Amino acid sequence: xxxxxxxxxxxxxxxxxxxxxxxxxxxxxxxxxxxxxxxxxxxxxxxxxxxxxxxxxxxxxxxxxxxxxxxxxxxxxxxxxxxxxxxxxxxxxxxxxxxxxxxxxxxxxxxxxxxxxxxxxxxxxxxxxxxxxxxxxxxxxxxxxxxxxxxxxxxxxxxxxxxxxxxxxxxxxxxxxxxxxxxxxxxxxxxxxxxxxxxxxxxxxxxxxxxxxxxxxxxxxxxxxxxxxxxxxxxxxxx
Numbered sequence: 001x002x003x004x005x006x007x008x009x010x011x012x013x014x015x016x017x018x019x020x021x022x023x024x025x026x027x028x029x030x031x032x033x034x035x036x037x038x039x040x041x042x043x044x045x046x047x048x049x050x051x052x053x054x055x056x057x058x059x060x061x062x063x064x065x066x067x068x069x070x071x072x073x074x075x076x077x078x079x080x081x082x083x084x085x086x087x088x089x090x091x092x093x094x095x096x097x098x099x100x101x102x103x104x105x106x107x108x109x110x111x112x113x114x115x116x117x118x119x120x121x122x123x124x125x126x127x128x129x130x131x132x133x134x135x136x137x138x139x140x141x142x143x144x145x146x147x148x149x150x151x152x153x154x155x156x157x158x159x160x161x162x163x164x165x166x167x168x169x170x171x172x173x174x175x176x177x178x179x180x181x182x183x184x185x186x187x188x189x190x191x192x193x194x195x196x197x198x199x200x201x202x203x204x205x206x207x208x209x210x211x212x213x214x215x216x217x218x219x220x221x222x223x224x225x226x227x228x229x230x231x232x233x234x235x236x237x238x239x
Contacts, residue, residue: 002070003031007189010100010204013093019085022078025064026071033089034061035096036070040120040127041103041203046091048072054080096204098124098234101212104157104193104205105147105232108212111197112146113138116177118227128231130223132177138228140217147215147232154210155194161187167200175199 005015017029027048037043043061050056059075081087102122106129110117115131122128131138164185167173173190174181181188181200191201193209206212214235223229 001068002029004070005031005033006035006204007202011207013091013096015089017087017089019081019083019087021083022081026062026073027058027078027081028069028071029087029089032061032070032072033091034058034070034072035099035204036061036063038063039201039203040106040122041099042123043073044091044096046089048074048081049088049090050080051086056081095124097206100204100206101234102127102232103201103203104209105151105212105215107157107191107193107197107199107201107205108147108150108209109143109230109232110175110199111193112143112150113230117175118177120176125237126218126231126233128229130227130229132226133228135226136228138220138230140220140230143220143230144215144217147217150193150196151209151212151215154208155196156208157191157193157205159189159191159205162190162200164188173199 005012012033015033017031020030021028034044046058048056048058056078057075058072060073062071064071106120106127109129113131115133117129118132119130120128167188188200189202190198191205192198215232216235218231218233221229
């Protein structure tokens with residue numbers, strides 16, 4: 001299995017790795033800083049640089065459904081690569097950092113809106129969560145005010161590991177109603193926003209809430225009789 005360096009340091013932007021396999025599904029490396037699509041967070045893009053200076057654009061990163069291996073999907077011809085070759089990895093940091101900010105913002109949102117989460121997604125500009133509110137309406141002005149209050153409080157964001165058994169004994173930590181964590185695993189990652197939120201998550205996050213930046217509620221919309229969708233955007237992007 002590919003060693004996931006982003007779990008140790010989400011701020012690492014470059015690394016060296018050996019090519020393990022090259023196939024129609026993508027390029028497998030022995031270790032990577034590229035986060036694969038999952039948990040509503042997009043897979044990273046970036047570049048692989050060979051010893052002779054050739055750069056190969058990586059358009060997307062995903063997990064192989066059968067093996068769980070992390071696959072780097074090249075944009076264009078990858079014939080210059082061969083198994084065993086050493087390459088330098090570089091992620092598109094500006095894009096990844098926006099993912100980290102927005103993913104952390106969605107954790108704040110799940111703490112402000114105290115309903116079960118039925119779905120979610122994010123990009124480098126917006127993010128959304130769907131909540132089972134039993135049809136109750138949500139106040140976008142209240143949500144936006146509370147989010148920016150928590151951002152300004154500059155709370156630390158940390159992670160730690162818990163066993164599947166320990167998590168099963170604390171079901172209140174699981175906020176998602178439709179997708180459950182892999183309880184069979186010996187170690188599951190918990191992300192904590194100090195005093196605000198604690199839940200299992202495998203995504204990448206910023207170190208403190210202030211790094212998220214000012215947020216705005218782009219819209220709140222009905223998604224059926226019970227569900228309400230809250231869409232967030234970064235305030236600097238504008239309406």
